[in-house]
Amino acid sequence: MFLAWNEIKRNKLKFSLIICILILISYLLFLLSGLAKGLINMNTEGIKKWNADAIVMNKDANQTVAQSIVDKDKVDGKYKKQATLKQTGVIASNGKDEENALMFGTEQPSFLVPKIVKGHKVHKDKEVMIDQSLANKGFKVGDQLSLSQSDVKLKVVGVTESAKYNASPVIFANNQTVAKVNPQLQGDKVNAVVVKDKKWKDKSLDSKLEAVSMDNFIEQLPGYKPQNLTLNFMITFLFIISATVIGVFLYVMTLQKKQLFGVLKAQGFTNGYLSKVVLSQTFILALIGTVIGFGLTLLTSEFLPDAVPIKLDLLTLLLFGVALIVISLLGSVFSILSIRKIDPLKAIG
Known part of the structure; x- marks a missing residue:
């Protein structure tokens, strides 16, 4: 962790750019989550207050x-x-x-x-x-x-x-x-x-009538299902894009430090230790980017007009934040694999 943080402090500009990317990704992800919740709430707010079966x-x-x-x-x-x-x-x-x-x-x-x-x-x-x-x-x-x-x-x-x-x-x-x-x-x-x-299914009705559970009724509301599927696909693809972008950035940085890793290996640093350094560095960057993105989302929600249907659920945002950090760590796998393939003698030249 010390080596990872020390490198971040020494290369502020380079790592600031990565943090900015993570901030924008998390900011967009949290806003999309809030908009998805807000649109769902617009459709179902009154229905859910019935607490009906x-x-x-x-x-x-x-x-x-x-x-x-x-x-x-x-x-x-x-x-x-x-x-x-x-x-x-x-x-x-x-x-x-x-x-x-x-x-x-x-x-x-x-x-x-x-x-x-x-x-x-x-x-x-x-x-x-x-x-x-x-x-x-x-x-x-x-x-x-x-x-x-x-x-x-x-x-x-x-x-x-x-x-x-x-x-x-x-x-x-x-x-x-x-x-x-x-x-x-x-x-x-x-x-x-x-x-x-609770036993509504056991009741018999006239042949011209039907009883429908509230969950099924909500699913059949006009536009409800396509709208939710669209937003969920957007959020899913954003997670995939996040992993790809973070993975590419970290991989390029690893290639740039190939000679450095070769020197460290020659001095006795193991692949396991260097992998932990990369994971620690990724965790720090993802945590900073996610926290700032979360703060910007909360700030933005205070200034959005009432016409924008946004509803921030803290538990959902927390889960998405954790998922984004985990995905960032998974994105660093390519960097770890490339470190393992570095030959100290060839890297030093």
Whole structure:
């Protein structure tokens, strides 16, 4: 370790360039990880807050809530705990701002509605609660909302925790209000029934209905799977590129020091010792680069606008950081193999 660190101090410029490469790689890797988490969160934030086990929809709806129509009485009483869901897309305006959103009609109270952070829950028709993501865009308690596809006027009485569904902000209302906005959802007609029951698979349903686990339901959200696969491939290829770049840099440096290693071997230094020196040097460089990249990622996340969906998970970042250091060490294998092949007499010349 002493020899490795001593060489780094004596050749600051050369090793600083390698550290800069590692900083950029780790910075990009951590940012991609945060963006991947952020995009997943945009799609599933509201769904995960339900803490549900399954969702009941029409079989012909292709596991899409908006395309499903279910008679509530065909599901009533079958599960330990359940909540009906009416969903319709709206374009809401408060006179100043206009946003695409989803309106959820729920029974009051319902576990589909997240924690209220401001105002109060819905008490009557034409009252609604908005989630925090809409509040961040200029909507507030007391606003009168007009809808592009309906003459119904809505009053905002509360703000809930952020509860985005498939990347859309959510407006919560009672079933009667949603029925006025979307006449297809009158009476006992609902889009889906969300279930909290560990034994949901044991319940029999009408032949026209199906119960789907929440994990499978999330997987079928429009764009969810392709988006995640794309980002995961990008992260995987970045790991591969990282190993290649680091390996090439270290290999070139080893070739440049071929004569030095020959002298050290002639003085009695073993292949094992020199291999440890290279590994120690790689570890120090990778650690410095990863730590600085991590710090830059945290700093960047503080200045990104709300429109950028970034969510940093410290455990994931820690695992990626460790993986990057391990990959850097694996990249130094070529250097170690080349050291073993150095003939002291030929290297000295």
